[in-house]
Amino acid sequence: MLRPEKPALGGLAPESLEALLAPLPPFRSRQILTWIYRRVSSFDEMTNLPKALRSDLAARFILYSSAVSACFEDPDGTAKLQITLWDGARIEAVLLSDGGGRKTACLSTQAGCPAGCVFCKTGLLGFRRDLDSAEIVEQFLHLRSKEAEIANIVIMGMGEPLLNLEEVRRALLVFTSPDGLALSPRRITLSTCGIAEGIRELADKGPPVRLALSLTTADEALRERLMPLALTNPLATLKDTLAYYQQRTGRRLTLEAVLLGGINTRPEDADALAAFAGGLEAAVNLIPWNPVDGLSFEGRPLQEPGRRELRTFTAALEKRGLNVTQRFRKGRSIAGACGQLGVVHTERFVPRCPVNSR
Ligand code: SF4
Numbered sequence: 123m124l125r126p127e128k129p130a131l132g133g134l135a136p137e138s139l140e141a142l143l144a145p146l147p148p149f150r151s152r153q154i155l156t157w158i159y160r161r162v163s164s165f166d167e168m169t170n171l172p173k174a175l176r177s178d179l180a181a182r183f184i185l186y187s188s189a190v191s192a193c194f195e196d197p198d199g200t201a202k203l204q205i206t207l208w209d210g211a212r213i214e215a216v217l218l219s220d221g222g223g224r225k226t227a228c229l230s231t232q233a234g235c236p237a238g239c240v241f242c243k244t245g246l247l248g249f250r251r252d253l254d255s256a257e258i259v260e261q262f263l264h265l266r267s268k269e270a271e272i273a274n275i276v277i278m279g280m281g282e283p284l285l286n287l288e289e290v291r292r293a294l295l296v297f298t299s300p301d302g303l304a305l306s307p308r309r310i311t312l313s314t315c316g317i318a319e320g321i322r323e324l325a326d327k328g329p330p331v332r333l334a335l336s337l338t339t340a341d342e343a344l345r346e347r348l349m350p351l352a353l354t355n356p357l358a359t360l361k362d363t364l365a366y367y368q369q370r371t372g373r374r375l376t377l378e379a380v381l382l383g384g385i386n387t388r389p390e391d392a393d394a395l396a397a398f399a400g401g402l403e404a405a406v407n408l409i410p411w412n413p414v415d416g417l418s419f420e421g422r423p424l425q426e427p428g429r430r431e432l433r434t435f436t437a438a439l440e441k442r443g444l445n446v447t448q449r450f451r452k453g454r455s456i457a458g459a460c461g462q463l464g465v466v467h468t469e470r471f472v473p474r475c476p477v478n479s480r
Pocket residue numbers: 235236237238239242243244245246279280281282315336
């Protein structure tokens with residue numbers, strides 16, 4: 123499929139939009155941006171623009187390069203959008219609710235993922251392509267059509283963001299720029315499976331978002347078997363890089379551990395995790411594995427950790443002085459929970475909310 127003939131305005135950085143619309147005066151470009159951030163569906167809805175300008179814009183541009191192709195809602199308040207990109211690739215973005223009414227957008231950075239973590243549905247799909255910054259920003263705008271007030275962004279959807287760092291940084295600049303969506307970098311968390319070079323580059327170039335390392339285990343040999351990218355990013359290097367990120371940004375880190383029943387919840391995993399966290403200002407976020415059909419580790423189907431196993435492992439970490447939280451299991455009925463994103467094609471998942479496509 124070819125790129126659309128007309129350029130899309132939706133996810134552009136404010137300065138790129140202004141340049142594209144020249145010689146329109148900058149105040150017009152700001153008006154247009156305000157409408158886009160309200161996620162209008164047509165230029166005709168931009169009622170403070172002269173009619174002739176609206177027609178001219180519609181003749182030269184399209185609003186968004188991607189469209190929502192399905193929307194799924196979990197009774198726990200989670201909503202998942204399936205989004206089709208201009209070339210037919212499909213990705214997913216999730217709107218999470220914390221129970222107190224605060225909403226968080228979980229965004230994807232790649233269609234599929236080349237990292238191949240054994241516990242993740244996206245890894246099972248393989249890799250199709252990187253998203254450009256506009257496609258990342260548009261996910262946020264599509265989620266906004268469901269919920270205008272989104273307090274936080276987590277870059278934890280499909281893909282490894284640091285393998286697509288240039289476009290991810292561009293999108294982060296749109297999210298944080300005072301002329302863009304003006305979100306504080308503190309409200310944005312980027313999660314990586316651990317690419318040392320990318321962490322260092324993000325530390326140097328910013329913006330200084332919060333960083334979460336998907337550690338899973340600090341047993342190096344086990345980690346290499348669970349997460350192939352660990353083979354080229356040894357734990358000692360990663361730890362140095364995390365310390366560098368912390369020193370440059372002043373941000374507290376999160377160490378995430380997806381807990382796989384009977385695999386990474388042993389006392390030695392607690393010891394290794396505590397040793398890795400030593401010297402870093404970091405909280406540990408435990409994520410009991412969310413089931414995905416077809417995922418296995420060395421010939422054995424993966425399993426959720428049992429309740430007792432979870433309690434024992436949490437207590438073991440706390441005993442070693444770690445600050446431990448457990449991630450809520452949200453969106454499991456719509457395959458929208460952590461590690462489950464993978465563009466569902468089965469009828470098992472019937473769209474439950476109106477599709478708001480352009
Ligand atoms: S956990 Fe993240 S990095 Fe690993 S395969 Fe899944 S999407 Fe890719």
